[in-house]
Amino acid sequence: MSFTNLLRVAITAIMSNKSRTLLSTLGIIIGVAAVIIMMAIGQGSKESVRSELSKMGSNLLTIRPGSDMRGGVRQDPSAMQTLKMDDYLSIQEKAHLITHVSPEVTASGQVIYGSKNTTSSMYGESPEYMDIKLWQIEDGECFNDEDVKKSAKVCIVGKTVVEELFGDKNYDCVGKTIRFKSIPFRIVGVLKAKGYNSWGMDQDNVMIAPYTTVMKRLAAQTFFSSIQMSAVSEERSDDAIEEVTAILRENHKIKDGQEDDFSVRSQQEIMETMSSTMDTITLILVVAAAFSLLVAGIGIMNIMLVSVTERTREIGLRMSVGARGRDISRQFLIESIMISLTGGIIGVGLGYLVSWIASVVGLPCSVPLWAVILSFCVCACIGLLFGYVPARKAALMDPIEAIRYE
Amino acid sequence: MSEFKQNTNVDAQGRKCVIELQNVKRDFIVGSETVHALRGVSFKIYEGEFVTIMGTSGSGKSTLLNQLGCLDTPTSGEYYLDGIPVKNMKRSQRARLRNRKIGFVFQNYNLLAKTTAVENVELPLMYNNNYNAKERRRAAIEALEAVGLGDRLMHKSNQMSGGQMQRVAIARALVNNPAVLLADEATGNLDTRTSFEMLVLFQKLHAEGRTIIFVTHNPEIAQYSSRNIMLRDGKIREDVLNENILSAAEALAALPKPQDE
Ligand SMILES: Nc1ncnc2c1ncn2[C@@H]1O[C@H](COP(=O)(O)OP(=O)(O)OP(=O)(O)O)[C@@H](O)[C@H]1O
Ligand SMILES: [Mg+2]
Numbered sequence: 233m234s235f236t237n238l239l240r241v242a243i244t245a246i247m248s249n250k251s252r253t254l255l256s257t258l259g260i261i262i263g264v265a266a267v268i269i270m271m272a273i274g275q276g277s278k279e280s281v282r283s284e285l286s287k288m289g290s291n292l293l294t295i296r297p298g299s300d301m302r303g304g305v306r307q308d309p310s311a312m313q314t315l316k317m318d319d320y321l322s323i324q325e326k327a328h329l330i331t332h333v334s335p336e337v338t339a340s341g342q343v344i345y346g347s348k349n350t351t352s353s354m355y356g357e358s359p360e361y362m363d364i365k366l367w368q369i370e371d372g373e374c375f376n377d378e379d380v381k382k383s384a385k386v387c388i389v390g391k392t393v394v395e396e397l398f399g400d401k402n403y404d405c406v407g408k409t410i411r412f413k414s415i416p417f418r419i420v421g422v423l424k425a426k427g428y429n430s431w432g433m434d435q436d437n438v439m440i441a442p443y444t445t446v447m448k449r450l451a452a453q454t455f456f457s458s459i460q461m462s463a464v465s466e467e468r469s470d471d472a473i474e475e476v477t478a479i480l481r482e483n484h485k486i487k488d489g490q491e492d493d494f495s496v497r498s499q500q501e502i503m504e505t506m507s508s509t510m511d512t513i514t515l516i517l518v519v520a521a522a523f524s525l526l527v528a529g530i531g532i533m534n535i536m537l538v539s540v541t542e543r544t545r546e547i548g549l550r551m552s553v554g555a556r557g558r559d560i561s562r563q564f565l566i567e568s569i570m571i572s573l574t575g576g577i578i579g580v581g582l583g584y585l586v587s588w589i590a591s592v593v594g595l596p597c598s599v600p601l602w603a604v605i606l607s608f609c610v611c612a613c614i615g616l617l618f619g620y621v622p623a624r625k626a627a628l629m630d631p632i633e634a635i636r637y638e
Numbered sequence: 639m640s641e642f643k644q645n646t647n648v649d650a651q652g653r654k655c656v657i658e659l660q661n662v663k664r665d666f667i668v669g670s671e672t673v674h675a676l677r678g679v680s681f682k683i684y685e686g687e688f689v690t691i692m693g694t695s696g697s698g699k700s701t702l703l704n705q706l707g708c709l710d711t712p713t714s715g716e717y718y719l720d721g722i723p724v725k726n727m728k729r730s731q732r733a734r735l736r737n738r739k740i741g742f743v744f745q746n747y748n749l750l751a752k753t754t755a756v757e758n759v760e761l762p763l764m765y766n767n768n769y770n771a772k773e774r775r776r777a778a779i780e781a782l783e784a785v786g787l788g789d790r791l792m793h794k795s796n797q798m799s800g801g802q803m804q805r806v807a808i809a810r811a812l813v814n815n816p817a818v819l820l821a822d823e824a825t826g827n828l829d830t831r832t833s834f835e836m837l838v839l840f841q842k843l844h845a846e847g848r849t850i851i852f853v854t855h856n857p858e859i860a861q862y863s864s865r866n867i868m869l870r871d872g873k874i875r876e877d878v879l880n881e882n883i884l885s886a887a888e889a890l891a892a893l894p895k896p897q898d899e
Contacts, residue, residue, distance in 0.1 A: 233765050234767055546750060546751075549750060552707075552709055552736060553737065553765065553810070554736045554762055555737075555765050557733075559733075632704055632709045
C-alpha cells in the first residue's frame with residue numbers, strides 16, 4: 233500500500249475513535265509537556281543568570297587572596313591577607329588589558345538614622361567601581377579620588393537602605409548623615425535600583441564608601457578582601473587574567489613552579505560553573521520526566537493491542553483482498569506513530585503554554601527549540617517501538633481465522 | 639515432487655488448466671474432535687469454465703472455496719494454481735495472488751463497517767500500486783455500476799439492504815479484473831429479478847474468458863453454468879458438464895416486468 237493510502241487509513245481509524253485516541257495520548261501529552269517545562273526552566277534560569285551576570289559586567293575579573301579554593305582545602309588565615317595596596321597600584325600602572333580597577337574591603341553591620349536602623353553591607357571601593365559593576369547614580373554623585381585620598385566619611389547608598397532609614401525610597405537624603413557602626417557617613421549619592429538577583433538577593437541593600445575609609449575607620453586592616461577589575465573586553469578576559477597574574481606573582485615574589493597566593497577569576501568562569509551545575513539539575517529533572525514517556529509508550533501499546541483485536545475482522549478482510557502482512561503492520565505502525573506524535577504536538581503546545589504562564593508570573597522560562605525537535609523525534613520513536621508488538625500481532629493473523637473472528 | 643511443475647494439462651478444446659486439486663483434505667480441530675470438512679477432493683478446472691458447486695449445508699463448499707481462493711491451505715493434498723503449488727508459496731505471494739488474480743465474494747459479504755460502498759470496492763486496489771487514487775475511484779464506480787448500484791456510491795455499508803451489500807461484495811470482487819472469480823452464494827439474498835441480473839453479469843464475464851466458480855443452493859442456477867460439481871460430506875458426489883447452457887439474458891427478458899413501472 234502506498235504511503236498516502238496508509239496515512240489516509242490511519243487518519244480514518246484515529247478519527248473514528250477520537251475520545252479513545254485522546255485518552256491514549258494523555259500519557260504522552262503529560263510526559264512531553266513535563267520534559268518541555270523542565271527544559272524551559274533549566275534554560276530560562278541559565279539565561280537569566282547569564283543576563284544578570286552580564287549586567288554586573290561580563291568582562292568583570294575578581295582577584296581573591298589565597299590560592300585557588302576550588303579544591304576546598306582550608307587555608308591559613310594569613311594566606312588571606314596577600315592583597316595589598318602595592319598590588320592595586322601595580323595593576324593600575326602596568327596592566328594594559330584592564331580598564332578599571334577597584335580594591336574592595338567590606339564590612340557589614342547596623343546603619344542608623346535618627347530612630348531608624350537597618351542592617352546592611354558597606355563596600356569600600358574606588359570610584360571606578362561604578363564602571364566595573366555598572367552602577368548608576370540616581371541622585372547626587374559618586375565620591376571622588378580626593379575623598380579616597382582623605383579617607384573621607386562619605387558614602388553612596390542603595391534604594392533599600394534609603395527606604396529603611398528614611399521611610400520612603402524616593403526620599404531626598406543627599407547631604408544627610410547616617411551612622412554605620414557608630415561612625416558618621418555623609419550621603420553624597422543614591423544608587424539607581426537594580427532589584428533582586430536570581431538567587432533572591434537584594435542588590436540595593438548596599439552602601440559604598442571610599443576603600444581607604446572602610447580600611448582605616450571600619451575594618452582596621454591593611455589588606456583588601458578582593459580586587460575588582462574590568463577587562464577591555466569579554467573575549468580578552470583570559471589574556472587579562474594572565475597579565476594580572478604575572479604582575480601579582482612578581483609583586484609577591486613567587487618563584488616559577490610555586491603556587492599563586494591569590495586567584496583571578498573571570499565572570500565567564502563563574503558563569504560556566506553555574507551553568508554546568510544547572511545543566512546537571514536540568515538533566516535529572518528531564519530524565520525523571522522521560523520515564524513518564526516510557527509509561528505513556530506502554531499505554532499506547534496497550535491501546536493498540538486492543539485496537540488490533542477489535543479490528544481482527546477488518547484485518548482478515550484486508551488480507552483476503554490482497555493486503556500482505558507488511559501492509560497490515562505498516563498500517564498499525566503508522567497509526568501508533570500518529571497517536572504518539574499527536575500527543576507530542578499537544579504536549580509541546582501545553583509545555584509552551586505553561587512556560588509562557590510561568591514567565592509571565594516571573595519564573596524565568598524559555599523553551600529551547602532543540603527540545604521541541606527532540607520531543608517530536610522521541611514521540612515518533614515511542615510510536616514505532618511500542619507499536620511494533622501490536623503491528624506484528626496483526627500482521628501474523630491468518631486471513632480466514634481473522635475474518636471469522638467474532 | 640514436482641516443485642514447479644509446468645502445466646502440460648490442456649483439455650480437449652486446448653484450454654489451460656487453471657486449478658488442479660489433488661486429494662485435498664481439510665480438517666478442523668474443535669476441542670477434542672476433528673471435523674473433516676474436506677475428505678479428499680480432486681478435480682481440474684480449465685480456463686474459461688463456469689462451474690457451479692452445489693451441496694447441502696455443511697458439505698464443505700465454503701471450505702473448498704477458501705482453498706481455491708488461497709485464503710486457506712489444505713491439511714493434506716496439493717493445490718496447483720496455474721501449475722504452481724500454493725502450499726509452497728510465501729504468505730505475501732498468496733496475498734499478491736488474491737489481489738491480482740482472484741476475485742472473492744464471501745457468503746456473508748464481509749464489507750468494511752461504516753465505510754461507503756465505493757470505498758469498499760476500492761479496497762483491493764488500495765493494495766495495488768499500479769492504480770492511483772483517480773483510477774481507483776473510476777474502476778470502483780464502474781464496478782458498482784455494473785452491479786446496478788451506480789446510485790448508491792456514497793452509502794455506508796450499514797445503510798444498505800442485504801441484497802445491496804451482496805452486490806457491493808460482487809463489485810469488490812470484480813474491480814481488479816480477476817482471471818478467476820469465486821463466489822459463495824453470491825445471489826443468496828437477491829430477488830429473482832436481481833439474481834438474474836447478476837447471472838447475466840456473470841455470464842458476460844464468462845463470455846469474456848474469465849473462469850468462474852459459483853457456489854449456490856439453487857439448482858436452477860446450475861443450468862446457466864458450463865459445469866456442475868455436487869459435494870456431499872466433504873467429497874465430490876457428482877461432476878457433470880452442462881451441454882445445454884441457458885442464457886440468463888433471455889430468462890431475464892422473459893420475467894414479468896416489475897409492478898411499479
Ligand atoms: N473454522 C472452522 N472450524 C471448525 N469447523 C469448521 C470451520 N469451518 C468449517 N467448519 C466445519 O466444516 C464443515 C463444512 O463447512 P462449510 O462452511 O464449508 O459448509 P458449507 O457447505 O459452506 O455450508 P453452507 O451451505 O451452510 O454455507 C462444517 O461441518 C463446519 O462445521
Ligand atoms: Mg458456506
